[in-house]
Amino acid sequence: MQTVIEGENYSVEWDPTTRTAALKGILRLNGLLEYAPIAQFLSGAVPAGSMTLDLQGLEFLNSSGIAMLSKFTIEIRNRKTVDLRVVGSKAVSWQGKSLVNLCKLMPTLRMDII
Amino acid sequence: MSPAASRFRGLTAKQAMVTVVVVVALSVAGGFVELFFDWHAKRDQVQAQVSQIIGAIDGSSVEAAYQLSPQLAAKVVEGLLDYEIIRTARLLDNFGDLLAERRRDQEAAAKSGLAEFLFGDILTYRRDLVRVEGAGKTEVGRLEIQLSPLAVAHDFYDRAMVNAALGLLRALGIVALVVGIFYAMITRPLLRLAQAVSWVDPSRPGAGLVPTLAGHGHDELGELVDSLNALLASSQRGLNERDTAQAELMALTHDLERRVAERTREVEVANEEIRSLNRILKAENVRMGTELDVSRRIQQMVLPTAAELAGIGGLDVATYMEPANEVGGDYYDILHGEDGRVRFGIGDVTGHGLESGVVMLMTQSAVRTMVTGDEGSAVRVLDILNRTIFHNIQRMGSDKNLTLALLDYRPGPPEGEGDTSVTSHMRISGQHESIIVARHGGRIELIDTMDLGLPLGLVDEIGSFVAEVTVLLRPGDTVILYTDGITEAADDQHRLYGLERLCGVIADHWQDASEVIKDAIIADVKTHIGAQPLYDDLTLIVFKQVEGTEPQRAYLA
Numbered sequence: 001m002q003t004v005i006e007g008e009n010y011s012v013e014w015d016p017t018t019r020t021a022a023l024k025g026i027l028r029l030n031g032l033l034e035y036a037p038i039a040q041f042l043s044g045a046v047p048a049g050s051m052t053l054d055l056q057g058l059e060f061l062n063s064s065g066i067a068m069l070s071k072f073t074i075e076i077r078n079r080k081t082v083d084l085r086v087v088g089s090k091a092v093s094w095q096g097k098s099l100v101n102l103c104k105l106m107p108t109l110r111m112d113i114i
Numbered sequence: 115m116s117p118a119a120s121r122f123r124g125l126t127a128k129q130a131m132v133t134v135v136v137v138v139a140l141s142v143a144g145g146f147v148e149l150f151f152d153w154h155a156k157r158d159q160v161q162a163q164v165s166q167i168i169g170a171i172d173g174s175s176v177e178a179a180y181q182l183s184p185q186l187a188a189k190v191v192e193g194l195l196d197y198e199i200i201r202t203a204r205l206l207d208n209f210g211d212l213l214a215e216r217r218r219d220q221e222a223a224a225k226s227g228l229a230e231f232l233f234g235d236i237l238t239y240r241r242d243l244v245r246v247e248g249a250g251k252t253e254v255g256r257l258e259i260q261l262s263p264l265a266v267a268h269d270f271y272d273r274a275m276v277n278a279a280l281g282l283l284r285a286l287g288i289v290a291l292v293v294g295i296f297y298a299m300i301t302r303p304l305l306r307l308a309q310a311v312s313w314v315d316p317s318r319p320g321a322g323l324v325p326t327l328a329g330h331g332h333d334e335l336g337e338l339v340d341s342l343n344a345l346l347a348s349s350q351r352g353l354n355e356r357d358t359a360q361a362e363l364m365a366l367t368h369d370l371e372r373r374v375a376e377r378t379r380e381v382e383v384a385n386e387e388i389r390s391l392n393r394i395l396k397a398e399n400v401r402m403g404t405e406l407d408v409s410r411r412i413q414q415m416v417l418p419t420a421a422e423l424a425g426i427g428g429l430d431v432a433t434y435m436e437p438a439n440e441v442g443g444d445y446y447d448i449l450h451g452e453d454g455r456v457r458f459g460i461g462d463v464t465g466h467g468l469e470s471g472v473v474m475l476m477t478q479s480a481v482r483t484m485v486t487g488d489e490g491s492a493v494r495v496l497d498i499l500n501r502t503i504f505h506n507i508q509r510m511g512s513d514k515n516l517t518l519a520l521l522d523y524r525p526g527p528p529e530g531e532g533d534t535s536v537t538s539h540m541r542i543s544g545q546h547e548s549i550i551v552a553r554h555g556g557r558i559e560l561i562d563t564m565d566l567g568l569p570l571g572l573v574d575e576i577g578s579f580v581a582e583v584t585v586l587l588r589p590g591d592t593v594i595l596y597t598d599g600i601t602e603a604a605d606d607q608h609r610l611y612g613l614e615r616l617c618g619v620i621a622d623h624w625q626d627a628s629e630v631i632k633d634a635i636i637a638d639v640k641t642h643i644g645a646q647p648l649y650d651d652l653t654l655i656v657f658k659q660v661e662g663t664e665p666q667r668a669y670l671a
Contacts, residue, residue, distance in 0.1 A: 031465035
């Protein structure tokens with residue numbers, strides 16, 4: 001695991017061996033402009049093949065963040081080269097509902113709420 | 115005369131004085147040694163002379179004593195007195211009687227202590243007179259001679275005087291010679307050296323070196339000149355180095371001054387840039403302030419007015435909206451239609467600021483258009499709204515999207531509903547926060563809208579995700595709509611207010627009027643937030659059937 005982006009209350013970590021990107025902490029950035037670095041990293045992380053997005057450690061994601069994940073999912077869906085798996089946590093209240101949208105946007109996405 | 119020169123003159127005098135003392139002392143010592151040897155020689159000479167004299171008159175003296183002839187004896191002593199050194203001569207017979215005696219009277223009185231001291235021990239001679247006849251010897255008398263000390267010392271004195279005079283002359287000669295040589299060899303070169311040194315310019319010691327002293331090229335003075343010149347040269351080098359260093363320092367100082375001036379100019383330029391940026395920033399701040407004002411006004415100006423809300427018969431409606439410092443894109447609308455129908459719209463545009471405000475305004479217009487057009491199919495309504503907003507957002511070059519739930523409230527039960535306790539119902543479509551229904555008695559029911567749609571503006575086609583649910587309402591039921599600004603309001607520990615706490619407040623106040631419930635919720639949310647800034651807009655709608663009205667009947671009629 002290496003930390004690729006670190007903010008005041010959050011971090012984005014990347015494990016190249018398992019191709020897992022993990023978002024952790026509290027993400028309350030203002031608008032998609034502030035989410036751009038994270039979005040750029042996620043969309044550039046895996047050109048093709050499997051990729052896991054681990055959100056279990058993400059305690060909070062505001063609506064702009066959810067929009068960012070939605071757009072990322074749409075991009076992956078359109079690219080058709082990446083097999084995306086999203087791992088969420090039942091313990092984190094926002095994820096249960098919000099992550100459903102990702103499945104709607106990309107039916108082939110594997111969603112594991114642990 | 116320079117002090118150095120006088121000092122050297124003084125040196126010459128001192129040296130001369132010392133030389134005089136030393137030479138005189140040596141001369142005196144030498145004179146005394148000479149005198150001593152002279153004295154010895156004189157004594158030997160006197161004794162030898164006396165022996166010779168006595169030997170010469172020995173025969174005649176013996177004869178005079180033997181014959182006891184005073185005449186003969188007188189002749190003998192007379193003869194002795196011819197010798198200047200003899201003062202007294204006496205001839206005695208063998209009985210000790212005086213035969214003849216002679217003395218220099220004029221000299222008897224003349225006495226000299228020094229002469230007595232020098233020669234006193236050799237002044238008196240006694241000679242026994244012996245007559246030799248065959249083998250026998252007969253003593254016939256005695257000869258006594260007394261020498262004159264002055265006569266003896268006279269020669270010695272003369273020699274001593276000559277010696278002293280010569281010694282003095284010699285001493286003076288040596289002194290003159292030594293002083294002269296010393297002056298010529300040491301003092302004069304030193305004086306020249308001192309003069310040459312006095313001519314040296316202290317500011318340029320190496321400019322005129324001390325000239326080599328003639329004849330002193332390879333001696334100590336020559337070495338002294340060399341050392342002095344080396345010292346001067348070294349001093350000049352030191353001065354040169356100092357001058358060079360000073361010049362370098364000056365150059366550095368000038369360079370530093372130039373650089374400081376340059377830097378000052380740069381700083382001034384930078385300052386000007388900063389001032390310019392500041393002006394831009396101020397302008398930007400003003401612009402942003404204006405933008406926020408505009409955003410806030412856009413948001414506020416399209417909200418339903420209090421008069422509108424009061425005009426909704428049969429429903430007790432309370433609303434609340436507080437924009438965040440940086441306005442979020444919360445949207446709500448309440449449109450009163452025919453037959454007691456009330457259309458509610460609530461949504462949340464992502465992000466903050468003018469763009470979110472514009473999307474919110476767009477949404478409001480589009481929703482109102484659709485409501486006015488009275489499109490019956492929720493799928494069609496949301497699909498058209500999504501496409502309108504999606505394409506407009508694309509045109510804006512924006513990346514906004516929004517949640518949007520639409521409520522179509524209708525008095526009376528839905529078609530085919532047999533339960534007569536149902537006095538009204540509402541159809542809900544679109545994805546937004548869960549809608550809360552507080553049932554009569556305080557039971558809370560949550561209507562999840564996740565499966566009723568998708569955020570608008572994200573993709574151009576959402577029709578397949580849109581669905582509609584119908585919720586039946588009975589008297590006393592209260593419906594609460596809100597945005598995530600309420601549920602995600604955070605305290606200083608980043609604890610979210612949460613849906614559970616919201617439901618708790620509603621359950622406690624289910625019987626109260628909408629206004630009271632709304633106030634209770636807002637007060638509780640504000641308590642939770644404390645001093646934290648408001649991150650997002652707070653939007654809240656509470657409505658319930660007005661007690662005692664019978665919308666069902668109105669609807670049926």
